[in-house]
Amino acid sequence: MAARVFTSRLSRSLTSSSHLLSRGLIIVDKQKSHLGRIAAYQYSTAAAIEEPIKPAVNVEHTKLFINGQFVDAASGKTFPTLDPRTGEVIAHVAEGDAEDINRAVAAARKAFDEGPWPKMNAYERSKIFVRLADLIEKHNDQIATLETWDTGKPYEQAAKIEVPMVVRLLRYYAGWADKIHGMTIPADGPYHVQTLHEPIGVAGQIIPWNFPLLMFSWKIGPALACGNTVVLKTAEQTPLSAFYVAHLLQEAGLPEGVLNIISGFGPTAGAPLCSHMDVDKLAFTGSTDTGKAILSLAAKSNLKPVTLELGGKSPFIVCEDADIDTAVEQAHFALFFNQGQCCCAGSRTFVHEKVYDEFLEKAKARALKRTVGDPFKSGTEQGPQIDSKQFDKIMNYIRSGIDSGATLETGGERLGERGYYIKPTVFSNVKDDMLIAQDEIFGPVQSILKFKDVDDVIRRANNSRYGLAAGVFTQNIDTANTLTRALRVGTVWVNCFDTFDATIPFGGYKMSGHGREKGEYSLKNYLQVKAVVTPLKNPAWL
Numbered sequence: 321m322a323a324r325v326f327t328s329r330l331s332r333s334l335t336s337s338s339h340l341l342s343r344g345l346i347i348v349d350k351q352k353s354h355l356g357r358i359a360a361y362q363y364s365t366a367a368a369i370e371e372p373i374k375p376a377v378n379v380e381h382t383k384l385f386i387n388g389q390f391v392d393a394a395s396g397k398t399f400p401t402l403d404p405r406t407g408e409v410i411a412h413v414a415e416g417d418a419e420d421i422n423r424a425v426a427a428a429r430k431a432f433d434e435g436p437w438p439k440m441n442a443y444e445r446s447k448i449f450v451r452l453a454d455l456i457e458k459h460n461d462q463i464a465t466l467e468t469w470d471t472g473k474p475y476e477q478a479a480k481i482e483v484p485m486v487v488r489l490l491r492y493y494a495g496w497a498d499k500i501h502g503m504t505i506p507a508d509g510p511y512h513v514q515t516l517h518e519p520i521g522v523a524g525q526i527i528p529w530n531f532p533l534l535m536f537s538w539k540i541g542p543a544l545a546c547g548n549t550v551v552l553k554t555a556e557q558t559p560l561s562a563f564y565v566a567h568l569l570q571e572a573g574l575p576e577g578v579l580n581i582i583s584g585f586g587p588t589a590g591a592p593l594c595s596h597m598d599v600d601k602l603a604f605t606g607s608t609d610t611g612k613a614i615l616s617l618a619a620k621s622n623l624k625p626v627t628l629e630l631g632g633k634s635p636f637i638v639c640e641d642a643d644i645d646t647a648v649e650q651a652h653f654a655l656f657f658n659q660g661q662c663c664c665a666g667s668r669t670f671v672h673e674k675v676y677d678e679f680l681e682k683a684k685a686r687a688l689k690r691t692v693g694d695p696f697k698s699g700t701e702q703g704p705q706i707d708s709k710q711f712d713k714i715m716n717y718i719r720s721g722i723d724s725g726a727t728l729e730t731g732g733e734r735l736g737e738r739g740y741y742i743k744p745t746v747f748s749n750v751k752d753d754m755l756i757a758q759d760e761i762f763g764p765v766q767s768i769l770k771f772k773d774v775d776d777v778i779r780r781a782n783n784s785r786y787g788l789a790a791g792v793f794t795q796n797i798d799t800a801n802t803l804t805r806a807l808r809v810g811t812v813w814v815n816c817f818d819t820f821d822a823t824i825p826f827g828g829y830k831m832s833g834h835g836r837e838k839g840e841y842s843l844k845n846y847l848q849v850k851a852v853v854t855p856l857k858n859p860a861w862l
């Protein structure tokens with residue numbers, strides 16, 4: 321249900337929104353590049369972003385949240401969080417480091433070992449989750465405003481889709497809290513054998529900046545429902561929404577120390593959390609390189625188990641019998657949603673040779689219609705990229721695409737003069753060995769590749785170090801069945817994309833990660849299984 325709502329709301333917003341062309345904010349002129357590779361209409365460089373809209377919220381929570389209190393960093397240091405629309409400072413937040421991690425882990429340890437959380441009735445825990453979900457729902461607009469301000473994502477997306485998904489997810493895990501239990505096992509011999517499903521202990525969680533509060537809920541939901549306590553580190557780019565939610569935790573009745581939130585940087589706050597001997601489990605979402613570093617820190621310290629949700633280069637496969645208009649719209653959504661900053665972005669658009677030309681024309685036209693601008697403005701589909709580092713990385717990949725001989729159909733440049741806006745970019749004639757077809761660009765850059773038949777596309781789609789997700793567009797059930805089983809990825813969306821729901825497991829094959837988040841599968845990440853064996857005296861049965 322929620323999944324359908326997610327997709328249909330987004331598709332509606334994508335298809336119904338007014339766009340820059342119709343509002344006369346851009347001038348379109350037909351030009352050929354001097355390299356002869358820019359083959360289409362382009363946004364004019366005269367396009368400009370208007371004065372930023374002032375967000376209707378005050379930033380009130382900027383301190384670390386440890387043991388139920390907002391506190392300064394032990395060092396007293398702060399760092400700025402920036403508005404991606406302008407690069408200007410929104411607020412200065414506490415910069416946590418190893419000492420703050422120690423304080424937070426000690427609080428979480430105490431709340432686990434001595435405190436009420438794992439000892440509390442599961443039903444009581446679930447009621448706290450429900451209250452927290454209700455409070456987040458009540459504060460939906462303030463949270464969405466902070467999220468948009470900090471990330472640059474469209475406000476309508478944050479307010480109508482992401483924060484409601486956070487609420488749905490917490491309610492989903494509230495439902496799980498009192499349904500976690502072990503088994504009775506008929507072993508050989510006169511024994512009563514049972515398993516206890518126990519919380520692991522203190523969970524360290526590290527989240528990225530692309531979906532700050534949604535990733536927060538994916539992490540804390542299963543950990544807390546299973547009775548663990550948590551120290552969570554937010555991404556340095558986006559600390560604000562989690563701190564806002566921290567001030568709701570007490571009102572929801574969460575005991576102190578159960579959830580601690582630290583803002584700070586990877587090497588100085590994230591790494592000490594990963595190495596901490598009193599942290600029993602880690603969960604991370606972010607880049608594959610950082611995932612490797614985290615796994616190694618876990619191995620070098622206390623061998624804590626690690627769940628990893630990493631990068632992707634997801635194939636989006638359009639077969640010759642696909643409904644082309646739907647496929648074009650969904651392929652556009654699959655790549656450009658959230659400024660292209662999605663781990664599962666459909667970033668390799670494979671199109672059957674018989675429908676390639678039609679698809680390409682329509683994909684280009686759709687990209688040209690995309691509304692790019694202030695994320696607080698109603699109807700905006702695309703805001704700025706998160707920061708200058710990501711902006712530069714994406715522009716380098718665009719240059720690499722051009723240099724390696726792909727055809728730049730549209731976009732390829734910055735939009736406006738400040739902030740981190742990039743014109744929706746489409747490349748055709750992309751070959752498998754080009755960097756833009758291999759690396760995670762994490763930006764609004766669609767790469768379109770041509771394929772011959774199903775065997776060809778299976779081989780090429782699987783020829784990636786990643787294996788997070790795939791989209792398959794066909795009207796033939798046999799083709800769909802062949803592809804869904806052959807693709808080595810954690811999620812296959814058939815004739816849809818980015819259909820998320822609290823109940824659907826999500827995670828990667830290969831270098832896209834370990835373990836699954838959401839759904840029943842996510843609970844396994846946060847439970848130990850203990851076997852208890854007791855001899856039976858004169859049992860009536862075994």
Ligand SMILES: NC(=O)c1ccc[n+]([C@@H]2O[C@H](COP(=O)([O-])OP(=O)(O)OC[C@H]3O[C@@H](n4cnc5c(N)ncnc54)[C@H](O)[C@@H]3O)[C@@H](O)[C@H]2O)c1
Nearest residue numbers: 527528554555585586590591606607610630631663760762
């Ligand atoms: N899979 C995803 O959802 C996702 C999300 C964000 C970024 N990315 C990818 O990562 C690329 C780089 O973005 P990034 O630099 O923000 O990602 P990153 O992996 O460096 O950062 C993600 C999180 O890890 C933390 N971190 C960084 N180094 C750490 C360390 N040594 N120990 C512990 N924690 C550490 C960061 O502080 C942040 O909270 C992007 O271009 C994109 O390709 C993927």
